[in-house]
Amino acid sequence: MTVARTVPPPTSRFGLLRRRGFRLLWIGESLSSLGSSVTGVALPLVAVTVLHAPAFAVSVLAAAAWLPWLLVGLPAGAWVDRLSRRRVMLVADWVSMAAFLSVPIAAAFGRLTTGQLIMVALVAGTAKVFFATAYRAYLPSLVDESDLLEANAKLQGSEQVANLAGPGIAGLLAQLVSAIGGLVLDAVSFAVSAVCLSRIPHTEAARPRTRRRLRSEIRDGLRTVVRDPLLRGNTIYGCVANLALTGYQSLLVVFLVGDTGLSAGETGVLIAATSLGGVIGAAVARPMAARLGGARAVLLGKAGLAPLGLFIPYADRGVGLVLFVVASVAIIGGIVAGNIVFSGFVQSYVPADLMGRVTSSVQVVNFGAIPLGAVLAGALAETFGVRASLWVMLGVFALSGLILLATPLRRMRDLPSGRLDVQVEG
Structure with a gap:
């Protein structure tokens, strides 16, 4: 008999932030997210304004940040399940700090090259694979199962605020100091994250030593995802x-400036306004799950609001821009809220010893679609025009909700409670 996992109602405003261990994780992760958001703008700015790199080199730089998910994503999950999750996160923070600090040092000696920037993106991207995998596996050992929804809401809420503020800070630093200043800020944020992690008063349970082959452990994670209908x-x-949204986002600036006729400044303000959807989604995730049930909250956020994206290609000056902002805020907020609820469920559902491998298996599939989405949208735009390409991408996104409706979620109010029973082959 399946037991429904009910969602506790929201408690106090501060909640888990009163607990020193979670508070330190939250501070470190929030500052690191802000630094990463700044770097997302600062790194290509360094390539363009300092090294005068061509557009192709800048696109390679962007791809280099995501490539490690395809190269090391699956083995990273197996390694994370073998090692101390906190130690993996600490090493990832220090490696990222060193990578980004190498840029201002090389620039000071006049030795900075585009090749070094690409290498920095690869190294930092690889560290992010390990950190993101270990971080999701570590959280269930730091807070109680009943607090996972609140923990994810607070962590993703601060991440969305960082995504909102980061590009503006990067632009301001580029004007006041230089684009390289944004990378220094990111290096400092990783150092703060590492210090916070090292001061968490929490001892992890010893990871079981294993003599099994890495390939067998990777297979366990993939098999768990494939066999479970909710995870699959x-x-x-x-x-x-992700394929559809990445394609849409890759053309958004071109669409707003070229097709809609907005200035660069107006485009920046408009995109910043739509980013508020992530902050709203993080704020409403817990009350929405408590009122509707976890399964229904996931369906509403990810599938129910997705068709509103079809209003976005109507964007034009006047009322069309209002439709654009409302639709964008709704779909971003829905995705963030749905992700928060489902992430808390997965962290309480998947056995702790498999959490790293399951996380990396899911993320390799999800993030592997990102480069393809950008290339596909670009090809469609070249052939049929930017607005037509947006129609296709957002139409695919609207239809993607049907995948969730084909899972057991459609018959549930609450998500299942308890651990998944997984048979690990020897």
Whole structure:
């Protein structure tokens, strides 16, 4: 008999932030997210303004940040399950700090090259693979199962605020100091994150030593995702949704400036306004799950609001821009809220010893679609025009919700409670 996992109602405003261990994780992760958001703008700015790199080199730089998910994503999950999750996160923070500090040092000696920037993106991207995998596996050992939804809401809420503020800070630093200043800020943020992690008063349970082959352990994670209908359905949905949304986002600036006729400044303000959807989604995730039930909250956020994206290609000056902002805020907020609820469920559902491998298996599939989405949208735009390409991408996104409706979620109010029973082969 399946037991429904009910969602506790929101408690105090501060909640888990009163606990020193979680508070330190939250401070470190929030500052690191802000630094990463700044770097997302600062790194290509360094390539363009300092090294005068061509457009192709800048696109290679962007791809280099995501490539490690395809190269090391699966083995990273197995290694994370073998090692101390906190130690993996600490090493990833220090490696990222060193990588980004190498840029201002090389620039000071006049030795900075585009090749070094690409290498920095690869090294930092690899560290992010390990950190993101270990971080999701570590959280369930730091807070109680009943607090996972609140923990994810607070962590993703601060991440969305960082995504909102980061590009503006990067631009301001580029004007006041130089684009390289943004990378220094990111290096400092990783150092702060590492210090916070090292001061968490929490001892992890010893990871079981194993003599099994790495390939067998990777297979355990993949098999768990493939065999479970909830994990499998959400992973396939994430792959299709990421492909569509990445394609849409890759053309957004071109669409707003070229087709809609907005200035660069107006475009920046408009995109910043739509980013508020992530902050709103993080704020409403817990009350929405408590009122509707976890399964219904996931369906509403990820599938129910997705068709509103079809209003976005109507964007034009006047009322059309209002439709654009409302639709963008709704779909971003829905995705963030759905992700928060489902992430808390996965962290309480998947056995702790498999959490790293399951996380990396899901993320390799989800993030592997990102480069393809950008290339596909660009090809469609070249052939049929930017607005037509947006129609296709957002139409695919709207239809991606049907994948979730084909899973057991459609018959549930609450998500299942208890651990998944997994048979690990020897």
